Amino acid sequence: MxxxxxxxxxxxxxxxxxxxxxxxxxxxxxxxxxxxxxxxxxxxxxxxxxxxxxxxxxxxxxxxxxxxxxxxxxxxxxxxxxRHAAPPPPVAPEPRRWLVPAIACGLVTLALTAVVLAFPQPAPSLAHQAVASLETTGLGNPVTAVLLAYRAIDTLLEKIVLILALVGVWSLSRDAAWGGASQLQPAVVPEPLVFLARVLPPFGVLIAVYEVWVGADLPGGTFQAGTILAAMALLVMLAGLRPAPPTQARALRVMLAGGPALFVLVGFLGVAVAQGFLSYPEAIAKPLIVGIEAALTLSIAGTLALLVAGPPDRAPEP
Structure with a gap:
């Protein structure tokens, strides 16, 4: 060796x-x-x-x-x-509290190992079929083809679930704060955090744009790019350079819903000019997919950042 x-x-x-x-x-x-x-x-x-x-x-x-x-x-x-809940009372460790879960985890591990080892060689896979149909999408990355073409309906539903989760978080706000903004900035902002919030966002935006652009042909894509943009936005808000946006802002809501809305619109376009819902005309499949990815990236970035920010706790400005 x-x-x-x-x-x-x-x-x-x-x-x-x-x-x-x-x-x-x-x-x-x-x-x-x-x-x-x-x-x-x-x-x-x-x-x-x-x-x-x-x-x-x-x-x-x-x-x-x-x-x-x-x-x-x-x-x-x-x-x-x-801040809002009393600490739990100390509990003396008892063997029974961890023995049964430990045995259960061991049995599950053994069962999963047996199942994996029982797979035929080579293991069943649809990778060849996914690669064989790449030409019809104009893409070079089979993962993107699966997410945005072969199983596009699953990806669309995932994005809708993210929006619904954000609405659920917003619903936890007080009635007086509905439509307002979250308070992320700590009472004392460390200087290194402010420095990072000034230096990193341009690089983060550049990397996110690169991830979206190459995701059609190389590893990358909307979730990775959206997460990077969300992290940059949170960094800026935590440093106090920009406040969190009010949740009632029309531009914010358009950005959040724009990605899934464009996805649905292109899906219905497929009914008229292709084989059905979420089918792409072969001649323009790649531009449509890249456009959907760009819109979804902004929606994912806003959704993830606001999920972390939490429910609004400041009343909206009149």
Whole structure:
């Protein structure tokens, strides 16, 4: 075995060990903040794991959504509970409290391992069919083709679910604050945060535009780009450089609904000029898909940023 493969194997073993250790820490620790930070680290390591499996699109999404944005949502929720809820009483650890879940997890792990090992070789896959039909879409990235062409209805419903989740968060606001803005800026803003909020957004916007543009042919796409834009927006709001937008702003609502609305409009266009709903005319399939991705990126960015910002807590200005 060559030195390169030996180092690669050792890296993979260390990566798996780190994932298992972080997962156990998330489950076992009673420190909420520590568990969330371990969960964020777990998401980042899991992204590296997907990259090692040559699934770059999944790796980018896992690092951005699974680790970064979800972790920030959990940190916000933890801080909110710490301010408004009494701490739980200390409970002495009992073997029965963790023994049964541990046995159940072990059995599930063994069952899943047996199922994976029972797969035929090579494992069943639709990858060849997905690649074979790429020419009809004009795309070079089969993942984008699956999300925006072959299974476009699933992607459309996912974006609608995101909007509904945001409406659910907004509904938690007080009646007097409905239509207002969230308060994200801390009482004291650290100077390094202000510096980062001034320096990073231009690079973040550039990377997001690149992710959307190359996503048609290379790893990238709307969720990754939207998450980057959402992170830049949150950074600016946390630093106090810009306030959170009022949720009743018409431009904001147009941006949020614009992506799914364009998706639906193009879908009905397919009824008239192609084979059916969400079918694309072959001659203009790629421009339509790239246009949908651009609109969805803005919608996803706004939705994710406002989900993290939470429900409005300031009354709208008259």
């Amino acid at each position: 060559s030195l390169f493969w030996s180092i690669s194997l050792l890296f993979d073993i260390a990566l798996v060990a780190g994932l298992i250790a972080l997962a156990l820490h998330v489950v076992v620790t009673r420190d909420g903040r520590g568990a969330i930070l371990a969960f964020i680290a777990f998401g980042l390591l899991l992204g590296i794991g997907w990259a090692r499996l040559a699934s770059v699109d999944v790796a980018l999404t896992e690092a951005a959504i699974g680790g970064g944005l979800t972790g920030m949502l959990l940190l916000r929720a933890h801080a909110h509970l710490a």
